Amino acid sequence: MPFTVLTILAALLVAAFLGYTMLRGRRSDEPTAAYDLRVYREQLAGVDRDLARGVIGQADAERVRTEISRRILAADTQMRGEKAQSGPSSVTSAVAVIAVALVLIGGAWLMYHRIGAAGFPDMPLSERLELAEELRVNRPSQAAAEEQTTPVQPPKLEESYAQLLQKLRDTVAQRPDDLQGHILLAQHETNAGNFKAGYEAQRRVIELSGSEASAEAYSNLAEMMILAAGGYVSPEAEEALRQALERSPDLGPARYYWGQMLAQTGRPDIAYRVWLDTLRSAPAGAPWADAIRSQMDDLAFRAGVFNPPQLPVASPGPTQEDMEAASELTAEERQDMIRGMVNQLSDRLATEGGSPEEWARLIAALGVLGDKERAIGIRDEALSVFAGNDNALQMIAAAAQQAGIAQ
Structure with missing residues (x-):
């Protein structure tokens, strides 16, 4: 009926x-x-x-x-x-x-x-899945999507930067097999808002890299294509994402765009699970993780999930790349980098608060830097914040002793 x-x-x-x-x-x-x-x-x-x-x-x-x-x-x-x-x-x-x-x-x-959906008959799940697969297979190509998309107005470049970019284009045109040149060209064309030129240069990067092309290279190619199509994930961009995930299944940016592709082709249920698993291991401050969080509620509603789990937001801290970069710095540069991270942690605790472990870590770090006066001020503030919490007070006292400012 x-x-x-x-x-x-x-x-x-x-x-x-x-x-x-x-x-x-x-x-x-x-x-x-x-x-x-x-x-x-x-x-x-x-x-x-x-x-x-x-x-x-x-x-x-x-x-x-x-x-x-x-x-x-x-x-x-x-x-x-x-x-x-x-x-x-x-x-x-x-x-x-x-x-x-x-x-x-x-x-x-x-x-x-x-x-509602007036005029449409009831559709069994099997037909819905078939329709979603048909939509994915027969969706517009990259070129068709770019023709239908309103071109993005590139930002106005400083004259010096525009001259350098043109010089880079001329150099790469004269040296078509220069891998590093194409890498730089792809990055700077994308930064300048020339997404099509960016992904064309990135394609050349992958061609020159051959079998050594990394997952990040394919992920970057897909991202540039998606930006050129106004956020639409074309079949060509999907293939680039597939190549990236085959090489690195846990690559966050590729998983973000893969979920976006699934949501666009009628499978928000799978997209929700992909994004949920991606967020569980997302590093702090990752822009693609923030993009997922901003769209997660809407995607959960479309997927029929009305009580989504609350995922904790990872506190910012040094990544593996930061640690590797720090090993290549001089002692003075490492000291400056540590001081910058300490200042960042201090600012966050002052504005947003934090756990006793973070306060203790800040006090100990200030002691290592030799900033005893500031460490004393942070210690006194932490004692006031966690007054009555015996476990927290013990952590603060241990950190103060480590920093050499024990009462």
């Missing part, structure tokens, strides 16, 4: 219940005072029986009769008033019921046409 017919029948059923309640409630079988009137008459007959049996005297019987008679008159007057105000006529009630039915049916129909 079509869904529209079921909707109308459901609305009619609700209207019938409401109409029955309205008619029954507004026109009862008898006025409220009729019951009281019957009780008083039975009491009056009981007085006569008690008088005949000698239970009460003549004087008491007259007094009780008078009181009951007064109540009978009051109940009769009340009953006449209730009859006068017994509710609307049958015509009025029928019109009201019809109006309620029209509002229910018309409202249901209007709501369905606004937010």
Whole structure:
């Protein structure tokens, strides 16, 4: 049975219940005072029986009769008033019921046409999956998407940078097999907003790299193509992502765009699981992780997940790349880098707060840097923040002792 017919029948059923309640409630079988009137008459007959049996005297019987008679008159007057105000006529009630039915049916129909899928039959899951696969296979190519996309206005470049970029283009044109030149060209064309030129240079990077092309190279190619198509993941971009994930299944940027492709081709359920798994291992500060978080609620709704888990946001800290870079620095440069990280942690704790471990780490780091006065100030502030928390206070005290500022 079509869904529209079921909707109308459901609305009619609700209207019938409401109409029955309205008619029954507004026109009862008898006025409220009729019951009281019957009780008083039975009491009056009981007085006569008690008088005949000698239970009460003549004087008491007259007094009780008078009181009951007064109540009978009051109940009769009340009953006449209730009859006068017994509710609307049958015509009025029928019109009201019809109006309620029209509002229910018309409202249901209007709501369905606004937010429903009028004209579409019910679709089994198997057909939905087939339709999603057909949509993925037959979606527009990269070139077609670029033709339909409004070109992005490139940012205005400084004259010196524009001259350097043009010089790089000329140099690469003269040296078509220069791998490093194409890498630089792809990066700078993308930075300048020339996404098509960027992914064309990146394609050349992959060609020159051959079998040694990295997962990051393919991921960068896919990203440039997606930017050129206005956020659309074309079949060509999908293939680049596939190559990237075959080489590095945990590569965050590639997994982000892979989930985006799935969401665009009718599989938000799989996209949600991909993004959820990606966020679990996302490093702090990763821009693609922030992009996932900003879209996660909408994707969860589309995937039919109405109680998504709350994932903790990783606190910022040095990455593996940071540690490798630090090993190549001089002692003075490493000291500057450490001081910058300490300042970043200090600023975050001052504005957002943090765990006792982070406060203790900051105090110990300041001690290593020889900034004892600042370490004392941070220690005093931490003691105030975690007052009453014995475990936290022990961590703070241990860090202060390590920093050489124990009280």
